[in-house]
Amino acid sequence: MSTLLLGDASGIQWGDFLFYLVLFVIMVLIVKKFAWGPVTKMMDKRATKISNDLDSAEKARKDAEELAQKRQDALNNSRTEAAGIISRAKENGKQQKASIVDAANEEVKTMKANAKKDIEQEKQDALSSVKNDVAELSIEIASKIVQKELTPENQKELVDSYIEGLGKQNGNR
Numbered sequence: 123m124s125t126l127l128l129g130d131a132s133g134i135q136w137g138d139f140l141f142y143l144v145l146f147v148i149m150v151l152i153v154k155k156f157a158w159g160p161v162t163k164m165m166d167k168r169a170t171k172i173s174n175d176l177d178s179a180e181k182a183r184k185d186a187e188e189l190a191q192k193r194q195d196a197l198n199n200s201r202t203e204a205a206g207i208i209s210r211a212k213e214n215g216k217q218q219k220a221s222i223v224d225a226a227n228e229e230v231k232t233m234k235a236n237a238k239k240d241i242e243q244e245k246q247d248a249l250s251s252v253k254n255d256v257a258e259l260s261i262e263i264a265s266k267i268v269q270k271e272l273t274p275e276n277q278k279e280l281v282d283s284y285i286e287g288l289g290k291q292n293g294n295r
Contacts (some may be wrong), residue, residue, distance in 0.1 A: 259284065 263284060 260286070262287070 263280065
């Protein structure tokens with residue numbers, strides 16, 4: 123058994139084993155001090171950067187969704203506003219049409235009333251003229267009757283001259 127503990131040529135060389143173990147521990151300490159810290163630091167920075175990039179990407183996605191929603195809302199508002207403008211324009215057009223039609227109807231009524239007044243005035247003027255003509259003729263006939271004694275022949279001559287006088291007066295007018 124003692125040969126197993128101390129080692130033989132075919133077994134474990136304890137001296138070399140201890141030397142390699144000490145070298146391994148020293149190597150781990152050197153790697154830990156000079157390599158492991160910077161590598162860990164670099165990995166932490168990379169993990170932080172990736173985390174920040176993911177957060178930035180998530181924030182950008184949310185901002186893009188909000189912007190898309192705002193644009194959709196603005197588009198909907200624009201459509202609603204455009205529909206309102208069109209509706210108001212149609213209503214204004216209907217009101218203007220009604221106003222123009224009412225004004226035209228009022229103008230037609232005024233023109234009819236003026237025409238009726240003009241016709242009535244012309245009628246009155248014509249009646250007045252006829253009355254004056256009849257009065258003049260009556261006076262003329264009366265003066266001729268007074269100047270002459272009427273016999274059937276004189277009466278016939280008077281009526282003929284009256285008719286002839288009417289024809290001349292109407293021809294002059």
